[in-house]
Amino acid sequence: MTVKVITVGEDILGANEEKAKANKSRLDGYGILTINIMSSPGAGKTSLIMSTIKSLKEKARMAVIEGDVASSMDADKINEMGIPVVQINTAGGCHLDANMVESALNGLPLEKADLLFIENVGNLICPNAFLLGEDKRVMISSMPEGDDKPYKYPAMFADSDVVLLNKIDLQPHLDFNVDGFKKTVTGLNPDVILFPVSCKTGEGMEAWLDWLESAVKGKKKR
Amino acid sequence: MHEFSITESMLSLALEKANEASAGRITRINLVVGELSGVVSECVQFYFDAISKGTIASGAELSFETKPTTVRCHKCDNVFTPGDHNWACPECKETSIEIVSGRECHMESIEVE
Numbered sequence: 001m002t003v004k005v006i007t008v009g010e011d012i013l014g015a016n017e018e019k020a021k022a023n024k025s026r027l028d029g030y031g032i033l034t035i036n037i038m039s040s041p042g043a044g045k046t047s048l049i050m051s052t053i054k055s056l057k058e059k060a061r062m063a064v065i066e067g068d069v070a071s072s073m074d075a076d077k078i079n080e081m082g083i084p085v086v087q088i089n090t091a092g093g094c095h096l097d098a099n100m101v102e103s104a105l106n107g108l109p110l111e112k113a114d115l116l117f118i119e120n121v122g123n124l125i126c127p128n129a130f131l132l133g134e135d136k137r138v139m140i141s142s143m144p145e146g147d148d149k150p151y152k153y154p155a156m157f158a159d160s161d162v163v164l165l166n167k168i169d170l171q172p173h174l175d176f177n178v179d180g181f182k183k184t185v186t187g188l189n190p191d192v193i194l195f196p197v198s199c200k201t202g203e204g205m206e207a208w209l210d211w212l213e214s215a216v217k218g219k220k221k222r
Numbered sequence: 223m224h225e226f227s228i229t230e231s232m233l234s235l236a237l238e239k240a241n242e243a244s245a246g247r248i249t250r251i252n253l254v255v256g257e258l259s260g261v262v263s264e265c266v267q268f269y270f271d272a273i274s275k276g277t278i279a280s281g282a283e284l285s286f287e288t289k290p291t292t293v294r295c296h297k298c299d300n301v302f303t304p305g306d307h308n309w310a311c312p313e314c315k316e317t318s319i320e321i322v323s324g325r326e327c328h329m330e331s332i333e334v335e
Binding site for chain 2: 001002003004005006007008009010011012013014015016093094095097125126129130148151154155158183184186187188190
């Protein structure tokens with residue numbers, strides 16, 4: 001039998017990207033600003049979402065997709081706040097993909113939402129490789145993780161539209177070089193918007209909320 | 223764990239291309255994987271052997287071409303391999319850079335009979 005070479009030249013995750021585009025146009029149809037929130041476990045994704053919900057509850061109709069390896073703890077917390085939420089359990093999977101998000105969208109009242117948060121699985125290695133249908137990618141890097149994270153996970157920082165440096169209230173207890181961190185992040189990603197915040201004390205949150213609110217308005221107008 | 227979903231996507235892409243060419247069997251799949259893609263080739267091979275069973279790709283050899291991480295300096299255009307703790311340009315010390323290679327995760331070609 002003769003061997004024949006077939007040139008493919010395609011991205012392995014091309015099928016995911018197609019599905020993500022379909023999710024995006026579905027969400028665009030409703031004028032929903034969709035934010036993919038990525039970080040390591042414990043950096044403050046759920047805290048950020050909860051704190052943002054509290055502040056914007058009167059200004060925007062929000063919905064949440066919670067991605068976790070297991071448990072519905074995070075979804076339960078959001079649910080208690082009266083916000084529509086769908087929990088995805090990845091059963092060991094380390095990231096969300098566009099297919100999972102498509103199913104989750106079916107469980108949300110999209111006609112009654114202006115802003116959708118998708119909380120990705122806590123992981124800095126691969127979630128950025130899987131588009132979900134989001135408008136913006138927001139990454140949280142928390143101070144206790146150290147200022148060397150951009151060197152260790154450069155693709156994650158390069159792919160984010162916004163980086164929130166969280167837990168700045170802990171700075172007095174840490175050797176964290178804020179200027180060095182900012183320089184590395186903006187070096188990797190010159191267009192990035194960086195907000196130092198503390199979800200716990202509320203410090204710096206206003207700038208993030210202002211940015212988010214104007215992004216929601218911008219999406220509605222389109 | 224992301225290797226599992228990557229392997230699934232890779233297998234279905236290979237099967238789709240082989241099917242289009244009315245091939246009877248896939249003997250080799252040529253992949254290009256960057257250092258920053260977070261893809262461990264041994265892992266992909268392991269999953270592939272398991273999930274390709276019963277398909278025309280069963281027994282196919284996976285070939286991985288690994289792309290090293292390189293970055294380009296925004297100031298002087300120098301392309302270099304970044305150090306572990308320092309991503310500044312070795313020529314002009316500029317810290318504004320862009321990733322040129324290392325993020326690849328694609329299928330170059332398949333070999334079929």
